[in-house]
Amino acid sequence: MNVILLGYPGSGKGTQAKVLSQKLGMFHVSTGDIFREELAKKTALGQEVAGYLNAGRLVPDRLVLDVLKARLGAETRGLLFDGFPRTVEQAEGLDSWFGSRGQAIDAVVFLNVPEAEVARRLGARRTCSGCGRIYNVISAPPGKEGVCDACGKGLVTRDDDKPAVIERRLQVYRDQTEPLLAYYRASGNFYEADGSLPPETVAEKLSSMLRRP
Numbered sequence: 001m002n003v004i005l006l007g008y009p010g011s012g013k014g015t016q017a018k019v020l021s022q023k024l025g026m027f028h029v030s031t032g033d034i035f036r037e038e039l040a041k042k043t044a045l046g047q048e049v050a051g052y053l054n055a056g057r058l059v060p061d062r063l064v065l066d067v068l069k070a071r072l073g074a075e076t077r078g079l080l081f082d083g084f085p086r087t088v089e090q091a092e093g094l095d096s097w098f099g100s101r102g103q104a105i106d107a108v109v110f111l112n113v114p115e116a117e118v119a120r121r122l123g124a125r126r127t128c129s130g131c132g133r134i135y136n137v138i139s140a141p142p143g144k145e146g147v148c149d150a151c152g153k154g155l156v157t158r159d160d161d162k163p164a165v166i167e168r169r170l171q172v173y174r175d176q177t178e179p180l181l182a183y184y185r186a187s188g189n190f191y192e193a194d195g196s197l198p199p200e201t202v203a204e205k206l207s208s209m210l211r212r213p
């Protein structure tokens with residue numbers, strides 16, 4: 001089974017994808033995590049995408065697709081996409097790539113959260129510098145301030161979770177990613193979940209949804 005999680009940055013895609021991929025034995029594919037990893041390792045790709053990430057703009061479609069094809073060529077588990085596709089062009093590229101491999105997208109799940117709520121969440125988001133676990137300093141803080149409960153490493157504010165960049169990312173979502181809702185709504189395997197509910201409740205709903213899409 002291959003699944004796409006859609007939604008605003010801050011709608012809970014990363015948090016849910018981590019839980020679901022474990023529960024359902026799927027491979028979590030976060031293009032944002034891939035780019036941040038390359039950036040941290042200072043690879044050529046990392047340097048190429050740095051400007052886009054830091055400004056809250058999208059990495060060009062062709063580059064995103066090439067990176068994914070290179071990374072996922074040999075993966076046999078079901079894929080759980082988080083943060084991809086981000087444009088209609090990427091969705092079309094994914095369709096033709098999957099078509100050539102005899103694969104399909106089995107479900108597209110839209111995590112619906114009002115924009116004011118995602119803006120609030122992004123401002124309060126902290127990410128573990130070690131394992132990537134996501135916290136919210138207001139609604140889901142760690143046991144010890146600034147320290148990850150899971151691995152003990154320090155928590156950081158992602159550069160693109162800083163106020164100036166948040167507004168740009170929301171704008172980019174409205175302009176370039178929101179049209180994907182219409183694209184996938186027409187596909188017949190589109191599901192919607194209320195992403196403003198507590199994360200555990202959303203996780204329950206999503207796993208029962210995906211166990212029988």
Ligand code: AMP
Pocket residue numbers: 009031032033035052053054056057058059060064082083084085086090160169
């Ligand atoms: P995310 O962690 O998904 O919010 O992604 C962080 C940043 O990585 C985005 O603001 C973009 O700069 C870049 N990025 C991640 N996924 C994509 C994608 N599918 N297409 C273009 N850029 C992306």
